[in-house]
Amino acid sequence: MDVPGSALMRREQVLRRWIVALAALAGVLVILVMAVVLYWLRFVLPTEPDPFTRGPWVASVSATSARLSWEIEPEQPVEIRVTTPAGRTITSDTGVLRGLAPGTRYGWTASTGGGARAFGSVTTPPREAGAPVRFIITGDYGVGGEDQYAVARVGAAQAPAFTVSTGDNVYLTAAPVLFDQTIFRPMRPLMSQGPLLGVVGDHDTLWKGGQPLADALGWPGGGDRSIQRYGRLAFITLGVDGDAADIPFLRQALERTRDADARWVLVHRPPAAGNAILPVIRDAGAAAVLSGHLHRYERRMVDGVLCLTVGTGGAPRSDGDEFTPESADADISLAEFGSLRTDYAAGTIRYAFIDAAGSVRDRFSTPARS
Numbered sequence: 001m002d003v004p005g006s007a008l009m010r011r012e013q014v015l016r017r018w019i020v021a022l023a024a025l026a027g028v029l030v031i032l033v034m035a036v037v038l039y040w041l042r043f044v045l046p047t048e049p050d051p052f053t054r055g056p057w058v059a060s061v062s063a064t065s066a067r068l069s070w071e072i073e074p075e076q077p078v079e080i081r082v083t084t085p086a087g088r089t090i091t092s093d094t095g096v097l098r099g100l101a102p103g104t105r106y107g108w109t110a111s112t113g114g115g116a117r118a119f120g121s122v123t124t125p126p127r128e129a130g131a132p133v134r135f136i137i138t139g140d141y142g143v144g145g146e147d148q149y150a151v152a153r154v155g156a157a158q159a160p161a162f163t164v165s166t167g168d169n170v171y172l173t174a175a176p177v178l179f180d181q182t183i184f185r186p187m188r189p190l191m192s193q194g195p196l197l198g199v200v201g202d203h204d205t206l207w208k209g210g211q212p213l214a215d216a217l218g219w220p221g222g223g224d225r226s227i228q229r230y231g232r233l234a235f236i237t238l239g240v241d242g243d244a245a246d247i248p249f250l251r252q253a254l255e256r257t258r259d260a261d262a263r264w265v266l267v268h269r270p271p272a273a274g275n276a277i278l279p280v281i282r283d284a285g286a287a288a289v290l291s292g293h294l295h296r297y298e299r300r301m302v303d304g305v306l307c308l309t310v311g312t313g314g315a316p317r318s319d320g321d322e323f324t325p326e327s328a329d330a331d332i333s334l335a336e337f338g339s340l341r342t343d344y345a346a347g348t349i350r351y352a353f354i355d356a357a358g359s360v361r362d363r364f365s366t367p368a369r370s
Helices: 006-044 146-156 176-184 208-217 244-256 277-284
Strands: 052-061 065-072 079-083 089-092 096-098 105-112 115-123 133-138 162-165 196-198 225-230 233-238 262-266 288-291 297-302 305-310 330-334 338-345 348-355 360-367
Touching: 052 115, 052 176, 065 105, 065 115, 089 096, 133 146, 133 305, 146 338, 146 348, 176 208, 196 225, 225 244, 233 244, 244 277, 262 277, 277 305, 297 360, 305 338, 330 360
Parallel strands: 133 162, 162 196, 233 262, 262 288, 288 305
Antiparallel strands: 052 065, 065 096, 079 089, 079 105, 105 115, 133 338, 225 233, 297 305, 297 330, 338 348, 348 360
């Protein structure tokens, strides 16, 4: 016979057991969740800082080889690895890749400490005349700001074989301590896909005449008078200014590059009408003069020579025209950040100026030889 209230006591005891069981289950779940979180934090999420203090970047490339460079802290072995279209693996612990095929794009990875820590691509120049090649032209970028990063990202998205600089690679002076901040980090998306060719600007020469910069980028002639080539394309650099004093070198360089499919002349400051170098360039049939200095994109015909100003790589510009004046003889003039995508194929060059948001703002085509 039940004692009054015993049924209630039994229900309370059952309820207490359920509460204890639920509390124990909750405790187990809390411990399980904590274990999963701790495991995730300890073994899954952790990443080590980028060991490369500079690069890797594509320092040079030929029809059958390429050389990558880097700086790493602390010093440790690095292996560069590419996989060929046929599925063969090529490796190098020095950065020099041999046995490549002409006119072929390869993806590469840089591994250290047991895992891939950087990646990019390298495109070997084709040997046959008229074969297509794409590259990017930019300049006046060396500040390390977001506009420079944006221009480099958009340029890299075009999958160029290499990049050409029109000068002013470092502001305000090209001291080596600034190279990583103003060149190697912001330009990494482009430099990991192909070599950076180019010319020094007036800001670059304020530190030892620009020689340390030329050494860091592997430019001949101190970034002044030189011939730089990518396969069958040639770039003749004249330095900050081009004038009558450059004509002997210019004539010699144009003669030495007669075999090129297309030739461009790089001089940092845009030439004005009446400049003595223009008739020499016109008579030799060079494709165009490439310049920077003015923080604009401009397309001009000067004394019968196509002159392209691409000083839009990210250096600050004024809101008005005080520091970025429009040239009176410009067919088009844009005070926009961006780069000039250039496609050569079968004797024709197609240009497209693409702004930092990825929009095409100007496009046109010309014969490779005038």
